[in-house]
Amino acid sequence: MNILVTRPEHDDTTYYLSHWSKKILDFAKKKGEKIFDLNRERATKKEVTSFLSKKNPEFVIFNGHGDDDLVSGHKNETLIKAGENEGLLKNKMIYAISCKSAKKLGPESISAGAISYIGYDDDFVFIYEKNKITNPLIDDIAKIYLEPSNELIISLIKGNSTSESYKRSQDMFMTNLKKLLTSEAPSTPAVRYLWWDIKHQVLLGDKEAALS
Amino acid sequence: MVSEEEIKDLVIARLESLPENQKISIGSKGEFNKYELIESVKKGDEIGKKIIEIELEFLRALKKGMFA
Amino acid sequence: MTLERFMKVYSNLPINLRKEVIIVIDKEPISWDVARNEIEHNTKLGKKILKKLIELKII
Numbered sequence: 001m002n003i004l005v006t007r008p009e010h011d012d013t014t015y016y017l018s019h020w021s022k023k024i025l026d027f028a029k030k031k032g033e034k035i036f037d038l039n040r041e042r043a044t045k046k047e048v049t050s051f052l053s054k055k056n057p058e059f060v061i062f063n064g065h066g067d068d069d070l071v072s073g074h075k076n077e078t079l080i081k082a083g084e085n086e087g088l089l090k091n092k093m094i095y096a097i098s099c100k101s102a103k104k105l106g107p108e109s110i111s112a113g114a115i116s117y118i119g120y121d122d123d124f125v126f127i128y129e130k131n132k133i134t135n136p137l138i139d140d141i142a143k144i145y146l147e148p149s150n151e152l153i154i155s156l157i158k159g160n161s162t163s164e165s166y167k168r169s170q171d172m173f174m175t176n177l178k179k180l181l182t183s184e185a186p187s188t189p190a191v192r193y194l195w196w197d198i199k200h201q202v203l204l205g206d207k208e209a210a211l212s
Numbered sequence: 213m214v215s216e217e218e219i220k221d222l223v224i225a226r227l228e229s230l231p232e233n234q235k236i237s238i239g240s241k242g243e244f245n246k247y248e249l250i251e252s253v254k255k256g257d258e259i260g261k262k263i264i265e266i267e268l269e270f271l272r273a274l275k276k277g278m279f280a
Numbered sequence: 281m282t283l284e285r286f287m288k289v290y291s292n293l294p295i296n297l298r299k300e301v302i303i304v305i306d307k308e309p310i311s312w313d314v315a316r317n318e319i320e321h322n323t324k325l326g327k328k329i330l331k332k333l334i335e336l337k338i339i
Contacts, residue, residue, distance in 0.1 A: 013237040065240035076240070099239030123239030123262065130233050130245075141234060181279055181294035189230050191297075192270035195278075199269070214335040221304035222336075229300070271302075271338045280292035 001211050002057035003028055003157070004036045008043040008064045008074040016128055017063040017097055019136040020146040024061075024153045031157065043073030048080070052088040059093050059211055061153060066098030068121075069105050082108040089114040093156065093209055097149055099123045102202045109204075116162045116205035118152060124200075125193040144180070144190060145197060148172035156211055163207040173198045216256075223267045224250050238262060282330045282339075286319050289339045303332050 005025060007018035018039065025035050036051050038044075043064065051057065062071040062079070069082040080086055082105045090113035096102065102119030109117050126145035132138055151172045155165035177194045179185060230236070230246040237243045241259055244252070252260035273279070290298070290312060301309040305328055310318075315333070318326035333339045 012235070012243045016237070067240060072240075123241065124237075125239065125266065126237050127230075127234050128237060128243075130235055177279070181296065183295040185296055187229065187296045187299060189226070191279075192266055193236065195270050195273055196266045214332060218304065218332070219336070221307070222301065225301040225304050225309040268336075271336070274293060274297070275289050275338055277289070277292040279294055279297075 001059060001157075002034045002036065002055055003059045003061065004048070004051050004055070004057035005038065005061040006043040006048060006063055006071075006073050006079065007037065007039040008072075009040050010075050012128070012133055014064055015133065016126075016136045016139075016142055016146065020142070020150060021061065021063050021153075023137065024150050024157070027154060028157050033157065038073070041074050043077075043079070045073070045077055045079050048073065049085070049088060052092075057092065059156065060089065060095075062094070062096040062098050062101070064098050066096065066101040066105070068100040068103035069108075071096050071098040071101050071105065080105065080109075086114070087112045089117075091115060093162065093211060095119065095153055095156070097124055102204060106202070106204045114205060115209045116203065116207075118162060118166060118201070118203050120197070120200045121202050122196075122200040125196055127190050127193060141190060144176040144194060145173075148176065159210055159212070161208050161210045162203055162205070166201070166203040166207075170198060170201065173201075219264060219268070220253050220256070220260075223253050223264050226267055227253065227263070282334070283319055285339050286316070286330060286333065290316055302338065303329055303336070305329060305332065 007021055008014045009018045038047050065072045070078050071080050073079045086109045089109045093115050094117045096119035103121040106117040106119055128142040129139050148169045152165050152169035155168045180191050227246050227250050235243045235245050249263055298312040302312050303310045315329045
């Protein structure tokens with residue numbers, strides 16, 4: 001299968017998302033999947049439009065920022081906006097870690113023919129350690145948020161349905177949350193933001209869709 | 213009736229527990245340390261309101277026994 | 281009745297959350313554990329705490 005990923009890296013948040021997403025790409029490549037990796041300055045509207053139109057990826061992963069009606073790329077350039085070009089997502093399965101986009105862009109993409117859209121209908125929030133910014137993958141605090149996000153992608157790439165993949169991601173979020181609530185865990189504010197992300201992760205479209 | 217000030221005081225007291233070496237990424241709004249968040253809550257700006265919303269949603273989930 | 285209401289929420293709280301601040305009264309932060317003690321002993325502070333917790337829909 002063909003997978004298109006956007007990985008801007010222009011601030012701490014996108015840097016973290018990009019590096020955690022890279023783990024998935026390495027997994028997908030080992031599986032023999034074809035990856036179109038639009039990293040850093042390549043995460044532009046021009047490139048995304050070109051790849052969506054010409055390479056016709058089955059699965060699209062948007063890392064980066066967003067709003068309720070759009071996902072953005074390098075330096076917050078709008079890539080896909082509801083009412084403008086969501087039709088580019090027709091016949092594709094989407095995962096957008098871009099904040100809030102599942103609120104409006106998600107449903108409009110489904111109306112325009114996207115198979116499924118998994119994302120967040122409000123801000124995706126996570127805690128990270130300032131001194132780990134140069135190596136996000138060793139940040140155990142950020143891991144509790146980003147690993148469940150990755151789990152969703154891994155599950156889809158393995159061929160599980162959208163509903164199964166969504167469930168696995170939600171289950172991993174909850175497992176991480178419950179670990180933080182035991183008597184032996186240090187008290188941490190991380191829990192409230194995990195709960196927020198769990199509540200705002202949504203699955204739209206075909207719940208039985210799966211990548212071949 | 214709980215005042216806006218009382219809610220802010222509560223959220224600020226809860227934000228004090230965020231470790232110094234940690235920052236919070238809030239969607240497209242940016243990344244903040246605890247002092248910046250406390251300032252935002254005091255000011256009542258968009259970030260402050262979001263943090264209050266997150267805290268209250270969590271507290272109400274505790275009431276429902278969601279984490280038992 | 282309100283003590284029961286408080287205890288119903290409190291007893292379901294994970295142990296490591298019970299030391300978290302749950303309300304601020306007269307600029308004093310009050311944790312779940314402190315709130316429990318005041319409420320169980322029916323103090324004036326306990327009554328204030330209960331009233332605020334109900335208004336905030338935390339219990």
